Amino acid sequence: MEYQYPIDHDWSTEEVVDVIHFFETIERAYEKGVKREQLLSVYRRFKEIVPGKAQEKKLCSEFExxxxxxxxxxIKKGKESDLGAIIRMQP
Structure with a gap:
């Protein structure tokens, strides 16, 4: 896909890479499926970088x-799924 990921220019290079990895994992859940544990792991890292609900909602809305x-x-489906599940989303 040809689009830009929403990022904050105040983040470090490592944080930008980790946030992009989070959004790429969301994409993979729609395109191929992703392991629940991997999804929740990248989400935890995303929340370390974006702890506030308002900023999270803004970034995720821009991405959507x-x-x-x-x-x-x-993420909701990942949290509700069993350990070891593959998360596959329908567009």
């Missing part, structure tokens, strides 16, 4: 607007 992929629904 350009990609069509819902981070919220993907």
């Amino acid at each position: 607007e350009v990609s069509g992929y819902s981070s919220y629904r993907t």
